[in-house]
Amino acid sequence: MSAQALDELRDRIRAANAARTPLRIHGGSTKDFYGQSLGGEPLDTRSWSGIVSFEPTELVVTARCGTPLSDLQAALAEQRQMLAFEPPAFGAKATIGGVVAAGLSGPRRVSAGSVRDFVLGASLVDADGELKRFGGQVMKNVAGYDISRLLCGSLGILGLIAEVSLKVLPLPAAERTLALEIGHADALQQLNRWAGQPLPISASAWLDGRLSIRLSGAAAAVDAACSRFEREFSAVLVDQSDAARFWSALREHQLAFFDGEMPLWRLSLPSTAPAFALDGAQLLEWGGALRWLRSQADALEVRRLAGAAGGSATLFRTSDRSEGVFDALSPMVAALHRRIKAQFDPNGIFNPGRMYPEL
Amino acid sequence: MNAPEQLKYADIAAQPAPGRQQQVVDRLRAVLAPHALLFREEDTRPYECDGLSAFRQLPMVVALPQDESQVRAVLRICHELDVPVVARGAGTGLSGGAMPHASGVVLSLARLNRILSLDPLARLARVQPGVRNLAISEAAAPHGLYYAPDPSSQIACSIGGNVAENSGGVHCLKYGLTVHNVLRVRGITIDGEVVEFGCEALDSPGLDLLAALIGSEGMLAVVTEVTVKLVPKPQLAQVVMASFEDVRKAGDAVAQIIAEGIIPAGLEMMDQKTSRAVEPFVKAGYDLDAQAILLAESDGTPEEVAEEIARIEQVLRGAGATAIKVSASEAERLRFWSGRKNAFPAAGRISPDYYCMDGTIPRKNLGRMLVAIEQMEERYQLRCMNVFHAGDGNLHPLILFDANDPDQWRRAEDFGAEILEKCVEFGGTVTGEHGVGIEKINSMCVQFTPSERETFFALKRAFDPQGLLNPGKAIPTLARCAEYGKMHVHGGKLPFSELPRF
Numbered sequence: 001m002s003a004q005a006l007d008e009l010r011d012r013i014r015a016a017n018a019a020r021t022p023l024r025i026h027g028g029s030t031k032d033f034y035g036q037s038l039g040g041e042p043l044d045t046r047s048w049s050g051i052v053s054f055e056p057t058e059l060v061v062t063a064r065c066g067t068p069l070s071d072l073q074a075a076l077a078e079q080r081q082m083l084a085f086e087p088p089a090f091g092a093k094a095t096i097g098g099v100v101a102a103g104l105s106g107p108r109r110v111s112a113g114s115v116r117d118f119v120l121g122a123s124l125v126d127a128d129g130e131l132k133r134f135g136g137q138v139m140k141n142v143a144g145y146d147i148s149r150l151l152c153g154s155l156g157i158l159g160l161i162a163e164v165s166l167k168v169l170p171l172p173a174a175e176r177t178l179a180l181e182i183g184h185a186d187a188l189q190q191l192n193r194w195a196g197q198p199l200p201i202s203a204s205a206w207l208d209g210r211l212s213i214r215l216s217g218a219a220a221a222v223d224a225a226c227s228r229f230e231r232e233f234s235a236v237l238v239d240q241s242d243a244a245r246f247w248s249a250l251r252e253h254q255l256a257f258f259d260g261e262m263p264l265w266r267l268s269l270p271s272t273a274p275a276f277a278l279d280g281a282q283l284l285e286w287g288g289a290l291r292w293l294r295s296q297a298d299a300l301e302v303r304r305l306a307g308a309a310g311g312s313a314t315l316f317r318t319s320d321r322s323e324g325v326f327d328a329l330s331p332m333v334a335a336l337h338r339r340i341k342a343q344f345d346p347n348g349i350f351n352p353g354r355m356y357p358e359l
Numbered sequence: 360m361n362a363p364e365q366l367k368y369a370d371i372a373a374q375p376a377p378g379r380q381q382q383v384v385d386r387l388r389a390v391l392a393p394h395a396l397l398f399r400e401e402d403t404r405p406y407e408c409d410g411l412s413a414f415r416q417l418p419m420v421v422a423l424p425q426d427e428s429q430v431r432a433v434l435r436i437c438h439e440l441d442v443p444v445v446a447r448g449a450g451t452g453l454s455g456g457a458m459p460h461a462s463g464v465v466l467s468l469a470r471l472n473r474i475l476s477l478d479p480l481a482r483l484a485r486v487q488p489g490v491r492n493l494a495i496s497e498a499a500a501p502h503g504l505y506y507a508p509d510p511s512s513q514i515a516c517s518i519g520g521n522v523a524e525n526s527g528g529v530h531c532l533k534y535g536l537t538v539h540n541v542l543r544v545r546g547i548t549i550d551g552e553v554v555e556f557g558c559e560a561l562d563s564p565g566l567d568l569l570a571a572l573i574g575s576e577g578m579l580a581v582v583t584e585v586t587v588k589l590v591p592k593p594q595l596a597q598v599v600m601a602s603f604e605d606v607r608k609a610g611d612a613v614a615q616i617i618a619e620g621i622i623p624a625g626l627e628m629m630d631q632k633t634s635r636a637v638e639p640f641v642k643a644g645y646d647l648d649a650q651a652i653l654l655a656e657s658d659g660t661p662e663e664v665a666e667e668i669a670r671i672e673q674v675l676r677g678a679g680a681t682a683i684k685v686s687a688s689e690a691e692r693l694r695f696w697s698g699r700k701n702a703f704p705a706a707g708r709i710s711p712d713y714y715c716m717d718g719t720i721p722r723k724n725l726g727r728m729l730v731a732i733e734q735m736e737e738r739y740q741l742r743c744m745n746v747f748h749a750g751d752g753n754l755h756p757l758i759l760f761d762a763n764d765p766d767q768w769r770r771a772e773d774f775g776a777e778i779l780e781k782c783v784e785f786g787g788t789v790t791g792e793h794g795v796g797i798e799k800i801n802s803m804c805v806q807f808t809p810s811e812r813e814t815f816f817a818l819k820r821a822f823d824p825q826g827l828l829n830p831g832k833a834i835p836t837l838a839r840c841a842e843y844g845k846m847h848v849h850g851g852k853l854p855f856s857e858l859p860r861f
Contacts (some may be wrong), residue, residue: 139751140791149570170620220662
């Protein structure tokens, strides 16, 4: 991979800025469904690809934005390491730049942290085509404002994320999945109780009266917790390969729950928020802090309930975006967004409208 | 994009115009009680520095609001009158981040010190910024929970200051920094508006302004409320202490522990100078013949700890440890740690003054770094003790000097600056957890290009276009870097120079 690919991307951005032509930054386009609207001329990041450095004993990997997520994960797996935030790919062509720009994390997020928690550094190509580096490749770094974490989840509206450094973790020594029968409200109650105890729960999912719990960590700790769940909650051990398929299908939205055309809501809530009595099916993750809802319920009503509970509601997959995909920001936070966008991208060339129409 | 930097207040020592103090005091009197407004020199003197006492500046005024509405009122007045504002927590910071501005107001959040709510089921605590870090864990303890980040100053430092600095601690390789353990911050912008970043859910729509705010050194908003995550207290912790005859071997041992897939709860190293300095003081039973001592802690369930300790021991033996001890009781575990935790006071015992550095490097460069520091000791004719958060690459060299000798202080400062330049050269950063503040502002010129620094200013302008919040800290201006560049010749030349004094 020659530096020429990056120079070409920078030239395209410089020209677009001069001509005030909006750009739509994309990698494998696996997350095109996510966000408010897609606009602008496509700018494909996949020419700028490859792992720049990976040192297992430093627990850090640095990769160019266009690097396929699958390549990165394969390189980590060879050294028995992983991206602990377990990012959803939503397609074979997903790139690491897209993972960071989208800011979405998978089932392990509840115990390990989110993609933003694992971002150590990033380089940014700004509207002038300049390449800038923020953060670094070390775990602790408080030099300057945390621009690299600000870029995480920015949906590309501040510039091109050209390269990222991520903290990686060892694969757990042992992993087991258990399942038990339990109702919606009781599941929420139990998940919150367990989260306050030193148990190695790395993922949870409740659907249709069945709660799946994944335990990860030292073999002794996982075994001890397994026995406890079997004894106290009549939980049943799930076959290892079935379990692996289940968590992967959950992460990639390939469970039957996600099929069909019904709007898919993503509710991000305090884990103790009560079970909502809304029409439609619900799937709980992250110990109750993430709730997927398939429903035709009125958007205003869903948003009102989520907001009243102290969280937010996102129309994750839908055919009708007219109501707004993301919750409206408070006036002060919205004003800060506009000012940050104006400072970083004064001509509005980067992914305009992807997050909010006015950004 | 390339608008001129806001430089109006970058000179921290610039004295106020005649009558200015009176004008500001008169306005603040309307919103603060008399005892909450200090402006006579004998009253403002205690605020002239934070934990970095080598840098001092008397403030024009100190304001001590007791609630959020007073914080808002003070900020509105300062905004209207164009007065710089320096927010201050417990004043334990080590980089001069809370050093006052000569024509500014120190806004102390010390009186906002209540724990507003603690929800054991949701594992959240909502606290005011002046609450001490350790007080949160103490309040959570009856529920078997605690707040994980544990900076060494946790008895005294406040959560508001932790947010400003993105503080870490000895357990952050496993449990994360402040940014990983705070869900929501409520703050006041310079124009007196309330703004909330994050929420009690795990994420929020829009840009991650919470991440930008944490570690912003009081330059984007003033924190009035923080919601922190509480996590279950591990049932058991045990520590392995290993001796090495060579610092490099100890560094390799750290890499091998990680390569084995083990993430210890704490992984710390100290060199022989440190162990010899602390042993008479703490009597921890350190091996004084060892060139380096490594402490590796495991926590969790008893089963988990037993398994992990056995694996760590095995790796350390394989890596050439000359002696290994495993703590057999909680008392012994605390004794093993006591030397590491008392390294700073011990430095104070064997030397009139010490200067603590805070760079981070990729661990693999530890050996090279320690050799470079040894050479600097010769060159600057000053001793340096090395303690090291080995798990995450964060170095705390303690340069020993006597502040009564101005030349020693100058050499100590140059010694420190050279260590930080080496950190950048080795692929690291000038500050791992103490912040840039005023202390490392010149080193920022080495780590970031002018266009990168311009991005920092761009973010700053979005929050504080007039540049009133903590001006002159953290992000150096072009002019300052140009001056620093002239004085410091890079590439191995001796960097003796006259730095600007405050």
